[in-house]
Amino acid sequence: MTEKAVKVDRLEKALGANKVLRGISLEAHPGEIFGLLGPNGAGKTTTLRIICTLLAPDAGSVEVLGFDTQVAPEEVRRRVGVVTAEIGVYPRLSARENIAYFAELSGVLDGELDRKVEAVLDRLDMGSFAKQRAESLSSGQKQKVAIARAIVHDPPVLMFDEPTSNLDVLASREIRDFMVESKGRGKSVIFSTHVLHDAERLCDRVTIIHQGRVVAGGPTAEVRGRYHDLEDAFLSLVEAAT
Amino acid sequence: MSSIGVVFRKEMREILRDRRTLIAIGLAALTTPVVLFVISQVSTRTAAQTYTIGYTGDIPTGLDILFSATGLKLERVDDPAAAAKQQVDLGAIFTAKGVDEYYDPTRQSAQVADIRLQTVLSRYDAAKIAASLQEKGVDPSVLNPLPVTVHPLSSPAQAAGNSFLSFFLPYILITMSLTGGLSAALDTSAGERERKTLESLLLTPAPRGHVLIGKILAVSVISLVAAVASIGSMLIALSQITFGGNQARISLSPLAAIVMVWLAVLLAASFASLTIALGTLARNFRQGQAYATPLYFITIFPASIVLFIPDFNPSLAYYLIPILNAVLVLRDAIVHNSLAWGALAVTSLSLVLTGAGCFYAALRLFTREALLVRS
Numbered sequence: 001m002t003e004k005a006v007k008v009d010r011l012e013k014a015l016g017a018n019k020v021l022r023g024i025s026l027e028a029h030p031g032e033i034f035g036l037l038g039p040n041g042a043g044k045t046t047t048l049r050i051i052c053t054l055l056a057p058d059a060g061s062v063e064v065l066g067f068d069t070q071v072a073p074e075e076v077r078r079r080v081g082v083v084t085a086e087i088g089v090y091p092r093l094s095a096r097e098n099i100a101y102f103a104e105l106s107g108v109l110d111g112e113l114d115r116k117v118e119a120v121l122d123r124l125d126m127g128s129f130a131k132q133r134a135e136s137l138s139s140g141q142k143q144k145v146a147i148a149r150a151i152v153h154d155p156p157v158l159m160f161d162e163p164t165s166n167l168d169v170l171a172s173r174e175i176r177d178f179m180v181e182s183k184g185r186g187k188s189v190i191f192s193t194h195v196l197h198d199a200e201r202l203c204d205r206v207t208i209i210h211q212g213r214v215v216a217g218g219p220t221a222e223v224r225g226r227y228h229d230l231e232d233a234f235l236s237l238v239e240a241a242t
Numbered sequence: 243m244s245s246i247g248v249v250f251r252k253e254m255r256e257i258l259r260d261r262r263t264l265i266a267i268g269l270a271a272l273t274t275p276v277v278l279f280v281i282s283q284v285s286t287r288t289a290a291q292t293y294t295i296g297y298t299g300d301i302p303t304g305l306d307i308l309f310s311a312t313g314l315k316l317e318r319v320d321d322p323a324a325a326a327k328q329q330v331d332l333g334a335i336f337t338a339k340g341v342d343e344y345y346d347p348t349r350q351s352a353q354v355a356d357i358r359l360q361t362v363l364s365r366y367d368a369a370k371i372a373a374s375l376q377e378k379g380v381d382p383s384v385l386n387p388l389p390v391t392v393h394p395l396s397s398p399a400q401a402a403g404n405s406f407l408s409f410f411l412p413y414i415l416i417t418m419s420l421t422g423g424l425s426a427a428l429d430t431s432a433g434e435r436e437r438k439t440l441e442s443l444l445l446t447p448a449p450r451g452h453v454l455i456g457k458i459l460a461v462s463v464i465s466l467v468a469a470v471a472s473i474g475s476m477l478i479a480l481s482q483i484t485f486g487g488n489q490a491r492i493s494l495s496p497l498a499a500i501v502m503v504w505l506a507v508l509l510a511a512s513f514a515s516l517t518i519a520l521g522t523l524a525r526n527f528r529q530g531q532a533y534a535t536p537l538y539f540i541t542i543f544p545a546s547i548v549l550f551i552p553d554f555n556p557s558l559a560y561y562l563i564p565i566l567n568a569v570l571v572l573r574d575a576i577v578h579n580s581l582a583w584g585a586l587a588v589t590s591l592s593l594v595l596t597g598a599g600c601f602y603a604a605l606r607l608f609t610r611e612a613l614l615v616r617s
Contacts, residue, residue, distance in 0.1 A: 077447040088438025092259040104248040105446035
């Protein structure tokens, strides 16, 4: 495996007349939780969408485990799992069918399908509602389906984009525990959030972006520096960059 | 299984669990026989119905028997013109000089009664003239120096049935190919955005073209099933009912049935691509319905041409116009029970190209960044 799981180099992107990214660079490594922090509209989601090949950069480059997102987007998508705040599921399929669908589209072979789906159902403790139609699931259960479909093909890179913003305390706790567990399994976890307490508690390294530019980056403790906590550091850095 | 097959199977599973689509197909299959049954009952009743003539004066001998045999009932009134407005179906004043007829053309019963009256009077005149000529020793055939003997090459009743089918069948084929899969098409395109599942779907390594083909195949199958179910139920109904007291049944020839299925496949695939493309433009199901509404009018117009211009026999170039070409080929197969291979080839090419164009448009829309950014 390449040392850098994700390498983003001088990324630029405009959406219409709005220049969203102005030269973002960052790196995420295997076996760590990397925090992508910034206020709303800073460019976090756009950065993640470029990393997972949903959007193409205007300038700069992104590599995921050595695969350029522009050259080999399908290879990149095979190696990435993404969980977002939007927990859309297919309402007329059961939880299990939702997961199996994404597993098959992600290239899980027929012979392995049942085993992999069962494994992920067990891992996320979804047995009690696996056969239930998704339309009847709670938000927390739907979020589990969303996580399960993102990890069922066992990708080495996991990205979480504001994953807890629509969840209650219990479900949020489960997501955080899952990220820590994934890190322990050697995954590269990229965590995009504006909840700085979560980031400080979970992330090994962070990058703070504001108005499409990186304003600080490095190990979490280093970025927090002389401030009381990461939130104070964040506010100070963002204010200085404005 | 290839990603096309995976998407197809999942879409079919979702569609078959969607009550909206199933109800739409079921209603379409049931509505046509019900409508035909009502038309049959009305037309049979109209043919058997007795109409009333309000009259004054003396009716010539023998004419009353002819009236009765033709379903015209005589009723003496004071003022036939006034009575013809509401009280009776038409009014007549019999004088020594002839008959004054009063009827209101805005009343359908008056129109039917008028036709029957004219028929009876012309037969009565012909019989009286023939009798007078014979009394004077003149052969009545002198009035008809060039008699015509008609030899229909096919059953007139079957011809009337074919004429009926040639409008109704293309109309149902086209509307059901469009509307049968519309709900499924919008659900699989605009619905993906509305449910927030689109981003996750596009994050899979499956090529987007494969995902789109899987969706189009599923919607095409549903459109095809809807069209065939609707037409099948119509043909079954037609084989069981009669119109206007005519005992002949309307049926579809094997050639026309084959042509119909082939055209249904092409139309279903084209409409599936088109409606998915429109749905991809929409942010939600309701917006998708608004985008698709004009399609109803665009598609119904060509089907109506056969109704308004039954003898429309265009050049081969007209068969390049999608939908109109399908209507014309099907009409020819039904009415003449023959197939112009050139017209069918041009029609097939035109519909395949239309479907390919719609697929290309859908693919472009499905792969553009704005699809995600706008949502």
